[in-house]
Amino acid sequence: xxxxxxxxxxxxxxxxxxxxxxxxxxxxxxxxxxxxxxxxxxxxxxxxxxxxxxxxxxxxxxxxxxxxxxxxxxxxxxxxxxxxxxxxxxxxxxxxxxxxxxxxxxxxxxxxxxxxxxxxxxxxxxxxxxxxxxxxxxxxxxxxxxxxxxxxxxxxxxxxxxxxxxxxxxxxxxxxxxxxxxxxxxxxxxxxxxxxxxxxxxxxxxxxxxxxxxxxxxxxxxxxxxxxxxxxxxxxxxxxxxxxxxxxxxxxxxxxxxxxxxxxxxxxxxxxxxxxxxxxxxxxxxxxxxxxxxxxxxxxxxxxxxxxxxxxxxxxxxxxxxxxxxxxxxxxxxxxxxxxxxxxxxxxxxxxxxxxxxxxxxxxxxxxxxxxxxxxxxxxxxxxxxxxxxxxxxxxxxxxxxxxxxxxxxxxxxxxxxxxxxxxxxxxxxxxxxxxxxxxxxxxxxxxxxxxxxxxxxxxxxxxxxxxxxxxxxxxxxxxxxxxxxxxxxxxxxxxxxxxxxxxxxxxxxxxxxxxxxxxxxxxxxxxxxxxxxxxxxxxxxxxxxxxxxxxxxxxxxx
Numbered sequence: 229x230x231x232x233x234x235x236x237x238x239x240x241x242x243x244x245x246x247x248x249x250x251x252x253x254x255x256x257x258x259x260x261x262x263x264x265x266x267x268x269x270x271x272x273x274x275x276x277x278x279x280x281x282x283x284x285x286x287x288x289x290x291x292x293x294x295x296x297x298x299x300x301x302x303x304x305x306x307x308x309x310x311x312x313x314x315x316x317x318x319x320x321x322x323x324x325x326x327x328x329x330x331x332x333x334x335x336x337x338x339x340x341x342x343x344x345x346x347x348x349x350x351x352x353x354x355x356x357x358x359x360x361x362x363x364x365x366x367x368x369x370x371x372x373x374x375x376x377x378x379x380x381x382x383x384x385x386x387x388x389x390x391x392x393x394x395x396x397x398x399x400x401x402x403x404x405x406x407x408x409x410x411x412x413x414x415x416x417x418x419x420x421x422x423x424x425x426x427x428x429x430x431x432x433x434x435x436x437x438x439x440x441x442x443x444x445x446x447x448x449x450x451x452x453x454x455x456x457x458x459x460x461x462x463x464x465x466x467x468x469x470x471x472x473x474x475x476x477x478x479x480x481x482x483x484x485x486x487x488x489x490x491x492x493x494x495x496x497x498x499x500x501x502x503x504x505x506x507x508x509x510x511x512x513x514x515x516x517x518x519x520x521x522x523x524x525x526x527x528x529x530x531x532x533x534x535x536x537x538x539x540x541x542x543x544x545x546x547x548x549x550x551x552x553x554x555x556x557x558x559x560x561x562x563x564x565x566x567x568x569x570x571x572x573x574x575x576x577x578x579x580x581x582x583x584x585x586x587x588x589x590x591x592x593x594x595x596x597x598x599x600x601x602x603x604x605x606x607x608x609x610x611x612x613x614x615x616x617x618x619x620x621x622x623x624x625x626x627x628x629x630x631x632x633x634x635x636x637x638x639x640x641x642x643x644x645x646x647x648x649x650x651x652x653x654x655x656x657x658x659x660x661x662x663x664x665x666x667x668x669x670x671x672x673x674x675x676x677x678x679x680x681x682x683x684x685x686x687x688x689x690x691x692x693x694x695x696x697x698x699x700x701x702x703x704x705x706x707x708x709x710x711x712x713x714x715x716x717x718x719x720x721x722x723x724x725x726x727x728x729x730x731x732x733x734x735x736x737x738x739x740x741x742x743x744x745x746x747x748x749x750x751x752x753x754x755x756x757x758x759x760x761x762x763x764x765x766x767x768x769x770x771x772x773x774x775x776x777x778x779x780x781x782x783x784x785x786x787x
Contacts, residue, residue: 263387297349306635321354382557393543451477517644552607580609663707
């Protein structure tokens, strides 16, 4: 009873007073570490390869183990947090993330590093949906929640974009393992802070937790993401390594959905997808991430291989995108209230498409002003879109399903990222390879090897030497830039499709308080008791009202 009262007191303080903004800071710091870890390793791959000498397959798993495991476990841990407590799952995720970071930093074999990256994925899957679902509980007022989600999404963008810069700096001055060591002191600080400051909350805990359904969702997402990543790596679509995981994953996800519809107490309430705003928001997150990750990957190759920038210089060139995302996050809540979800998501997609089309003016020579302008528009437009899509998705979900809804959003994020690499990478390869055929003096085998990637083309050209090597080098650069332009046009088309999809979102931002979270006798979001008999009576929304109700326990600070 004492622990329940203590947890309830934490939540009352967080939901009703200024401390909820301190809670937001703690949640954002944890999210920043997870987002950093998704990209910080990329620039360390050459140094890591030289030190550990992994095989090509092992290197692929070193890079992919983290996002694969993280994506596959989001639904499991998101819904588990609804049952056993979101704060509890989050703190366990902190501890596991810190331990896995230490193991990864000190790894001396590829197998140990792969295992550590997988454990990091488990920790990340425990942290990501828990941060968003706790945020949903702590900020019941939609206007304040919009501000909080704006900060949350901006931090995610900052972490992903800062990863290559920080990683490049650490690798140049220390060794590759240092990119993992940065997690340890921050986790050592945030674990006790989280235990002290974060409120505990649960969702509806009626009925047994569907263990079989959780495992089906995990295996289904894992197979789907693995198949998509195989496509992005250039594997044939009909090969067993690609089609097998895709088909098995898709079949398990279909069975999972059917199982959830039949159960009296499902892991995820599939009725959420009958709400146009929820389904549309999820689709917009997928499309937004599809464009962002695919373009970032190609942009990094362009900056390093065509313009000849170092990893650190490449990361610095991408900083305007980060600053623009921060600006979009800082103004997102105000813009959402003024424009509404439909126009904000739609115009965010249109602005991003315009930025992508502007970047088609890139050539084989450096144009810093053009790149900076394009990255600023790209960062602002995509952050605007992702923020408003996340806000609409989370506001459509009832608070007792916050963990499941957050898991759906994060899974969509990861699927969009994987699909972006696969789709835009395939478009890039299809447009790049034909430019290297039939070159005078270049053997057919050399041209075929050069068609795999621009980096490999440079190596083949260096081995050939003479006029043939020079011709291959110039043709590869020209073909890569042409392929980049084709990829940008395809990406712009997908973004405009997202703008059309946004027409299904609501015109205005409804700001009435959630009746489930507003009680007369118990403050907002009382967490530990979860039955109907234990939950305080709700105050209904006023039809058509856009102002939040202000009963006892309102989200506004008391004077």
